[in-house]
Amino acid sequence: MKSQKVLAVILALQVLLILQFWLGSPISHAGAQIPDAGAQQLEIINELKTNNDLLKGIDDKLDKMGTFFQSGKVQVEVSKPDESAEK
Secondary structure, three states: OHHHHHHHHHHHHHHHHHHHHHHOOOOOOOOOOOOOHHHHHHHHHHHHHHHHHHHHHHHHHHHHHHHHHHOOOOOOOOOOOOHHHHO
């Protein structure tokens, strides 16, 4: 008796699925695109080249700062703290 109710429910669900396929809207296709691995790799390479150029510029600036500090032309003066700023 119990198994007949379960089978009836399964049959009803299958009938509903069949009616949905026949009467319902057509199944929409997925809108996914095939990834273009070559274009992705070129984009990564271009980003790496840009980052490399930026790093070369930073490296050049650090080299200039290093030679400036090693030249001995830097003079540091210590001044007394401003007493009005502490209040």
